[in-house]
Amino acid sequence: MRLVFAGTPEVALPSLRALISAGRHEVVAVVTRPDAPAGRGRGLVRSPVAALADQHGIEVLSPAKAGDPEFLDRLRELAPDCCPVVAYGALLPQRTLDVPRHGWVNLHFSLLPAWRGAAPVQAAVRNGDEITGASTFRIVKELDAGPVFGVVTEPVGPTDTSGELLGRLAESGARLLTSTVDGIEDGTLVAVEQPAEGVSYAGKITVEDAHLDLTAPAMAVDRLARAVTPEPGAWVVFREERLKLGPVTVSDVDGLAPGELRVEKRRVLVGTATTAVQLGEVQAQGKKRMAAVDWARGTRIGAGEQLA
Known part of the structure; x- marks a missing residue:
């Protein structure tokens, strides 16, 4: 399939690398947040996903908003079959979700419907969860509420920091996302609606x-x-x-x-x-x-x- 990958921070890199190295699908472009000031000099710096795409000669799209007309026109020209997403960091309007025929498939670092939202790993650690994991699901308008394709589980150790746990989930989640895209292509995966019970939310953590x-x-x-x-x-x-x-x-x-x-x-x-x-x-x-x-x-x- 033709893929347009959406992601921004380092946690998205294992998934992008896995999709590129698998060789079964063609990553025709990536969508990422615009270059942002960083470091003491506050110079503009490419996102980790953009930098990796540059290394592989993959087109980088950095719209200010994912519904910008110019971005949408280019996305339609690329004609992706599916758009895998890992920590992109911006909302996707319905007109953007409608472009790929297999939709936008998000890798979320929790066992949905638990810990929907921006900081699921932090919430799992703070809540004392003994087991967490990652889920792949089709993005819909409601936050992290789309039907689920697959999950992987991961124990939460008694001394795990959110950074350590997220590092492990990024690797196992990359394998899950790759197998999900494969299953979507060959028709062996059917997304299952999330249960109405057990929904919890993990808002962004501030200083x-x-x-x-x-x-x-x-x-x-x-x-x-x-x-x-x-x-x-x-x-x-x-x-x-x-x-x-x-x-x-x-x-x-x-x-x-x-x-x-x-x-x-x-x-x-x-x-x-x-x-x-x-x-x-x-x-x-x-x-x-x-x-x-x-x-x-x-x-x-x-x-x-x-x-x-």
Whole structure:
């Protein structure tokens, strides 16, 4: 089949590579978000998907909106049979969805209908899900509600960050997406409507959402810290400035009030509503990331100082 692949960030690269290397279908173009400012110089940078397409000599389409007339005209000229999608990052209007005869097939990183929305992996980690996965489905107007072609499952480890989990799902999901496109072409796959029960939503996580609430139980603090690693990154307030935190470890130490710090020779503990958590890496404003014990040694934490 003739494919137009839509995606933007690095998580989409395994799927694009898999479709290209399989050789069964022709990727005639990619659709990606426009070049965006990045780095200290804030110069315009190609998206990871655009950069990979450039390497393979594949046409890159970067419309400001997926319903722009010029983009639609070019899409119709390309005449794709199917448009696989992985983390494109923009809404697709119905007139765009109607172009390929087999529709737009999205790889979504959850077991639908659970965790529809922008941040399904983060939601699975924060919620304490033991199993998650990825689903391929035909895109419809309603958010992540289209009929499902196939799924893969993935256990959520007790120390998994969302970045680690998403990395594994990107690889297994790439295989799922490739087999889905193959099945659509040969007619062996039939999409099944999602059940009405079990629907949940995972909205985009903001920087403010990543503020750790140390008055919550240790398990909740641990889950949130892992859920927002690496982006946008967990943080607390220390001496009226933000202190970024890596994942923490739940300890069995009792007796520390929420936010209370205890500096020991080989670890730094902070109290929660239940037991204390041990800090891993920290990053003060204007400083490099470092082990919490090194930060505490250099900071000279006084008696009674707290994180908030």
